[in-house]
Amino acid sequence: MSSQVRLRLQPSARCLYDEPVQVKVAGLRPRQVVTIRARSTDEKGVEFSSSATYRADGSGEIDLDRDPSLGGSYVGVEPMGLLWSMRSETLHKRCQKNKALNPHVVKFSVHEDEGEGRLLAEATNERLLMGDGVSRLPVKEGNIQGVLFTPPGDGPFPAVLDVCSLMSEKRACLLANKGFVVLTVPVSTERPGTFNEMHLDRFEEAKDFLQRQPKVGSKGVGVISRSKGGDIALSLAAFVPGVEAVVWINGCNANLGLPLFYKNQQILSPLLFDPSKVILTESGARIIKHGVKNPLAEESKGSLIPIEQAEARFLFVAAEDDLNWDSKGYLDEMVERLKHHGKEKFESVCYPKAGHLLEPPYGPHCTSSVHGLIGFPVMWGGEPKAHAAAEVHLWKKIQEFFKTHLSCDATATEAKF
Known part of the structure; x- marks a missing residue:
């Protein structure tokens, strides 16, 4: 040297x-x-x-x-x-x-x-990932399994429920650094393939737990999600009171894969998958985007999530090179439907050349990896430079959205490192 x-x-x-x-x-x-x-x-x-x-x-x-x-x-x-x-x-x-x-x-x-x-x-x-003074508390209570992150100081702080497809603490604790109380929970605590229905009650339980936290000052909670967590977030807004703001990132406008139950009744049928539409690439990874059936088809309409009945404000985010599914198409449909019903409490942002895995910024861009819920390699899409720029822009927008639309008794203060 x-x-x-x-x-x-x-x-x-x-x-x-x-x-x-x-x-x-x-x-x-x-x-x-x-x-x-x-x-x-x-x-x-x-x-x-x-x-x-x-x-x-x-x-x-x-x-x-x-x-x-x-x-x-x-x-x-x-x-x-x-x-x-x-x-x-x-x-x-x-x-x-x-x-x-x-x-x-x-x-x-x-x-x-x-x-x-x-x-x-x-x-x-x-x-x-954690700034000075942020506390981390593993939660295992009732049907909740997750991790709670709380900013330093007395608060009150706005509350956010982070619904991730597979358990991850990264986005939740980074939001806590910015002055939010965040509970992160996975879509399911069971191994993929070992369950055949989804229950919204578990996420309502997580929302209620979050609202009971002593430093929480917002009257309702925010929900942030991507991928399969996206339709869970939309369903929470449509069926469960107390959801005030939702960030939906590269998700679906319908209930994907499994029937959804709430209070012991099925509320949405599953949007199904057609394996014959999957494209195998030279690398061995598959493009599964076209395998999801059309949620507007007559056979699938029971899976469409009635977001027009929600009181929450929405931020819809779609990457235009998402190879996991048609996020941009789903976003366009939801925007048109809300407009048709006279609903104006939404905003949307689309990122050309970005892929499915929009995350907090400055991590390595991933073009393909083994899908955690289906077990084989898939293409996620995205041109690395454009995707990285989208992550920087989106991360600021998420914080602004929640700070604007989660009403709280006091202004949240950022944790200082």
């Missing part, structure tokens, strides 16, 4: 997961070409990495906020490109970072661009 070359991460080598970091290199020769690399190991032990080639300026410095990558995992001026472009060398791997207590550790390094790429400098970025 060269004692002259310095790799700096500003404003700090430790930051929150959803915060940008400025990567700077100094002490190089004027106009020297180097390779900057990033690597990280996820919770499953899978390594992800990226690299980009940069040319120093006349002072021997590189600033990723200013200077373009000349080649590698991405090209152009992309300040956080080394993070979102990280990939595993193994096909169909998604970076697993779902547990709040462990930071996402990324190692940056600078290497000579010639020969064997001698190491010139390195630095470690600790990207924390």
Whole structure:
């Protein structure tokens, strides 16, 4: 390693997961070409990495906020490109970072661009999911299994129920950093294939638990969801009182897969799947988007969720390159239906070239991985650069939406790291 070359991460080598970091290199020769690399190991032990080639300026410095990558995992001026472009060398791997207590550790390094790429400098970025003072409480009460995150301070704070397809703490604790009390629960606590019906009562129980928390000040709760969690969120808004604001991300407008029960009665039939419409790609991953049957067909209308009877305000979010299902089509149908019924409490946003897995920003973009509910690799879609930009924009929009539409007795304060 060269004692002259310095790799700096500003404003700090430790930051929150959803915060940008400025990567700077100094002490190089004027106009020297180097390779900057990033690597990280996820919770499953899978390594992800990226690299980009940069040319120093006349002072021997590189600033990723200013200077373009000349080649590698991405090209152009992309300040956080080394993070979102990280990939595993193994096909169909998604970076697993779902547990709040462990930071996402990324190692940056600078290497000579010639020969064997001698190491010139390195630095470690600790990207924390939980800010100072945020509390984490595992919850196992009645039919609820989840994790509760509470911001520091006395509150009162607005409350958000995070319904995730498979258990993850990432989005919930990052929202808690922003001044929300968040309970995250999975769509099901049972193994896929071991149950044949879904009960809305369990999610109502989670909502009621959340509202009872002493620091919660909002009269109703917000619900955030993606994928299969999306139709659960819509059903909560349509059938369960006390849901005030819903963020629906790349979901369905109908009850997908299993019959939905509430108070011991079936309220929605399942929208079914046609395996013959699945497309197998050369990589071995499947495009399942076209396998979902048409929810507007006569045979499927019993699965359509009656969101027109909801009092909640909606934020509908669709990625236009979602290969998991027709999120944009479902969004358009819901917007038209609400307009037809004279409902105006909704807004929508669409992201061209973004894929299904819209998450909090600065994580590695995933194009394909094993689907946690159906067990084989699927294509998620999305052009990495556009997808990464969509995540940055959406994350701010989610926070603004909930702060605007979850009425609370006091203004929520952000947790400071």
